[in-house]
Amino acid sequence: MDSIRSKIKRRLQRFIELDVNGLRSYILSKFLDVKETTVDELHTSITQKYDISRSAVASMVGYIYSKLGVLRSHKESYKTPIVYSLKEEYVDLIKSTLESKESTPAT
Template structure:
């Protein structure tokens, strides 16, 4: 495994380990399901299960984008919202990290 993937894997594991209420895992799972979304779309999907503000979701997505490095973003014009999407080369890392959290919480 090259060093960048290894660093991202460690950051991802640490990020998920600090997930006390499941919100971080939920956001990552949503990205696995939909592959790309705006902050507003994520907020609409997540607020069904969590009492969370749009700015908190935006902050979490920004952190995942900038610190974990598993998302890419694009904006069609200055009037449209930023669309975040998963980088395909990290889908397996995210899936494995989420599965290991589920299996460790069960045991």
Template sequence: MESIRSKIKRRLQRFIELDVNGLRSHILSKFLSVKETTVDELHASITEKYEISRSAVASMVGYIYSKIGILRSHKESYKTPIVYSLKEEYADLIRSALESGSTQQLAV
């Protein structure tokens, strides 16, 4: 039986392989550096480097949260935005996946 950690590693690698313009890697590295953020804060920081809509950022964060499984979410009340945070036990997997993804892009 395959462990959860190895499944997440495989999902992360597949997610980064499809990164044509560096946006996916940028979002993952933002989560490594800020630890917790909202979609609005993430969108504001990403638009400095990439031209992307808020809904596209929200969609990507939702995908990372639900399909890859490296984020946790918290909502204080129904009036506040959802705060996403990185599950610390997967930070090393993200770092290694980002490093291997960047070396593969250099080789191409």
């Protein structure tokens, strides 16, 4: 189990390192705040701060879900949108990674 956590931590750190405008950190922090959301709800929230398309938000969420492995998805029926939520076992990893990014000065 520890090896999976360390792999996810490395992926998270790399993901955050490539965050030039703060969008990636913002999306992860939104998941920490709301616990579960749909792409449409997330897009509505993000567009208050960033100029980004819905498809770009969907792409970012899909990447976080598939490559980072910290999200869980659930679909009630074929008519409803997919609801994404953070896996509880990785909340502390995300918080510490975001905090370490905030504490390091930008170069």
